[in-house]
Amino acid sequence: MQKRLLSAVLAVALLLSLVSCAGTRVEAVDYGDRQNWAVWEPDKTARADVFFVCPTVYGGAEDSYNMPLDDAESRAAFLGATKMEQGIYDADARFFAPYYRQAGLNAYTLSEQARAPYLASAYADVKAAFQYYLDTENDGRPIILAGFSQGADLCLRLLKEFFSDEQLNARLVACYAIGWRITQAELAAYPHLRFAAGEDDVGVIVSFNSEAEAVTDSLLIPAGVKTLAINPLNWKTDSTPADRDENLGACFTNYDGEIETETPGLCGAYIDPERGALKVTGVSPADYPAGLSIFEDGVYHLYDYQFFYRNLQQNVAVRLDAYCSAR
DSSP: OHHHHHHHHHHHHHHHHHHHHTTOOSSOOOTTSGGGEEEEOTTOOOSEEEEEEOOOOOOOBTTBSBOOTTOHHHHHHHHHHHHHHHHHHOTTEEEEEEOOOOBOGGGGGSOHHHHHHHHHHHHHHHHHHHHHHIIIIITTOOEEEEEETHHHHHHHHHHHHHTTSHHHHTTEEEEEEETSOOOHHHHHHSTTOOBOOSSSOOSEEEOOOEEOTTOOOOSSSOTTOOOOOOOTTTOOSSSOOBOGGGOOOEEEEOTTSOEEEEETTOOEEEEOTTTOOEEEESOOTTTSOOOSTTSOTTBOGGGHHHHTHHHHHHHHHHHHHHHHHTO
């Protein structure tokens, strides 16, 4: 009896430690309050819905590893980063993007184990927002999950937890989880997950991580890990190279979502058969530096969407057409 009591006390203490460590607040975010949504488009006429999870914009602080929702500067950066990618997805879709207490960049300087509570806290918000969206707005409509970087990681968590439900899974057009890894082992552990095999299959994961040919290790794809990937230029999952002529347009957007520069044919790409990374050709790390201290130059993470903007935009339309034609 004493051993069981001691075990229970230790378990509670560990839970409280994790909650404190992650900075989790007692109060849940009220997603019935529109102020807690960066974008909320219930009245738009469109064939599908996009649920979008913003990438990491919060740098963190000495005593803070999760973004506070009352910080005006962080909210502005969050909205801007969301709008930078919104144009890829929203031509024929309503767009929903919640504010959430995302893990800061400083969390990614920690070990994976130490980082986990902060990402769990972020996911708790995204999960609550997605459940609110399902309960109040979806009404059986086709769903596109989309995210970048941390947002891609959290989209994959949504996919694992929610979409084992057959009725919900049948509504999935695709999950664009760009800028985070997904492994064959994860697909085996969650049999309802399917990785894209071409340009128009539906109910699938679309993912890749861009890097220079010389890169052999990164936070996104650690050495010895192989991720799954699809090439956004030729929509192949093998190492068939795509020439820069297949690049419909690299677009560099501002925080209003406006395209400031567009360059068709900027780069080519092929999938590294060992790492599963998307090796980008025709550009150099000197011209496109990593831009974040957690990455070395040659990791083109910041450009995952930008380099392949028009191809991704076209593909969203292709997959949505394929989904609607099959229904």
